Amino acid sequence: MTLAAVEAAAARIAGHIRPTPMIELAQVRNRPVANRLFLKLENLQVTGAFKARGAINRLLTTPRESLQNGIVTASGGNHGMAVARAGLIAQVPTTIYLPPNASPAKIRALAGWDATVHVVGETWDDADAAARDHAESKGAIYFHPFKDPDVVIGQGTVALEMLSAVPEADVYLVAIGGGGLIASLATVVHARNPKARIIGIEPVGSPTLHAALAAGGPVRLERQWTRVATMSCGMTAPLIYDIVAKHVEEIVLVEDEHLIDAARWILAELAIRADLSAAAAIAALRLGKIRLAPHERISTLICGADDAALGTQGTAI
Numbered sequence: 586m587t588l589a590a591v592e593a594a595a596a597r598i599a600g601h602i603r604p605t606p607m608i609e610l611a612q613v614r615n616r617p618v619a620n621r622l623f624l625k626l627e628n629l630q631v632t633g634a635f636k637a638r639g640a641i642n643r644l645l646t647t648p649r650e651s652l653q654n655g656i657v658t659a660s661g662g663n664h665g666m667a668v669a670r671a672g673l674i675a676q677v678p679t680t681i682y683l684p685p686n687a688s689p690a691k692i693r694a695l696a697g698w699d700a701t702v703h704v705v706g707e708t709w710d711d712a713d714a715a716a717r718d719h720a721e722s723k724g725a726i727y728f729h730p731f732k733d734p735d736v737v738i739g740q741g742t743v744a745l746e747m748l749s750a751v752p753e754a755d756v757y758l759v760a761i762g763g764g765g766l767i768a769s770l771a772t773v774v775h776a777r778n779p780k781a782r783i784i785g786i787e788p789v790g791s792p793t794l795h796a797a798l799a800a801g802g803p804v805r806l807e808r809q810w811t812r813v814a815t816m817s818c819g820m821t822a823p824l825i826y827d828i829v830a831k832h833v834e835e836i837v838l839v840e841d842e843h844l845i846d847a848a849r850w851i852l853a854e855l856a857i858r859a860d861l862s863a864a865a866a867i868a869a870l871r872l873g874k875i876r877l878a879p880h881e882r883i884s885t886l887i888c889g890a891d892d893a894a895l896g897t898q899g900t901a902i
Contacts, residue, residue: 586734586828588776591741591769594642598739601641601674605629605743607750607884613854617870620877623751625886627743628857632666632698634889635743635766636730640667642739643728644675652677654724659683659712661762661814662691663860663889664730669698671728680719682712686814688860688891708809710819731763732822741769747884748777754884756877760865761785761836763818764794764825766888771832784875785829785836786865788844791817795836797826812841815862815889837874844868851887860891 606629610622627635644652655678658668665681672679680701683692687704695702705715713729720727728736743766747754757774759767764785771783787795790811797803805820821829844861847868851859866885869875877883 586738586769586772586824588773590738591745591773594638594738595742595745597645598638598641598742601645602637602742603629603631604746607747615850617850617867618875618877618883620879621882622870623754623882623884625743625747625750625884626857628859628863628887628890632663632670633891634663634667634860635740635886636663636667636889637670638742639730639736639739639765640664640671640728641674642742643733643735644671646735647726651726654726655679656728657682657716657719657723657725658728658730659709659716660687660730661709661817662687662891663815665695665700665702666691666698668728669695669700672700673698680716680725682716682719684709684712684814684817686812686817688814690892708819709814709817731765731768731818731825734824737765737769737825740766741773743886744770744773747886748774751882751884752778753882754778754781755881756782756784756875756883758866758869758875758883758885759783759785760816760862760886760888761787761794762816762862764821764829767794767833768825768828771828775832782834783832785833786869787836787838788813788816789838789840792836792838793818793821794826794829794833795838797821798830798836802826813844813861815860816865837869839865839868839872839874843872847871857887858890858892859887860889863887863889
């Protein structure tokens with residue numbers, strides 16, 4: 586996981602993703618903070634989230650013969666959409682396992698990408714176990730959302746675009762599910778700007794990396810009670826933990842209700858239907874969870890699209 590690897594991935598996937606805009610938050614009522622705040626609009630990415638970056642990088646680094654028995658993954662929605670698109674591009678069968686709290690809108694949309702969908706178990710970890718069983722029994726290749734280095738490296742390409750648009754940002758706020766995004770972003774940002782502060786946000790009901798940092802290594806949560814599939818994961822990977830422990834200053838926790846309120850604020854102020862993970866930074870800022878100096882400039886992502894603000898659940902790790 587290096588800056589050079591992410592730069593190579595950016596060149597590799599350039600013809601398969603959309604460069605998305607970055608805007609400064611302005612002309613809104615009830616600003617979450619007085620600081621300058623910049624939003625990377627990955628909700629406009631193909632399939633509606635940054636996950637398209639990692640899935641296509643994994644596809645383009647995989648030998649064609651390895652794909653002959655198809656692709657499988659576990660997801661809360663967004664990664665599944667991205668992998669389904671990769672399978673459609675490769676013209677191989679794709680199977681997506683989802684937990685029952687995945688967004689109904691994402692489940693319906695997956696059919697449009699010709700994916701076979703199974704809703705199983707109670708949590709994302711149950712979907713992950715089913716996907717691993719499928720990969721073993723069918724000989725399919727598993728595109729894991731955060732244990733697969735090529736997927737995680739692909740996610741880091743969003744940080745290159747963020748740095749290009751706003752090189753002077755002081756604080757980066759990143760929602761966490763399994764931790765792939767924050768690990769790859771942190772690698773890129775600190776290679777270019779070592780003084781930048783990187784802060785993660787998790788739901789109270791799935792404090793995966795918060796618990797890992799407290800324990801000094803990955804631990805399996807005894808239970809998860811968040812309703813947000815996009816930010817639900819029972820245990821991170823050692824690869825992710827090692828990067829986060831080195832680069833991430835702090836992880837703050839927010840309640841599901843505050844994520845929903847923040848998604849509604851984004852819809853009202855920006856007319857963006859953000860998924861609940863996409864609202865995590867706004868939620869943390871509105872709650873005063875992020876310590877900021879007056880001069881510090883904040884960079885974050887609207888990392889996925891959904892109808893979360895209208896009452897459905899957020900999607901995807």
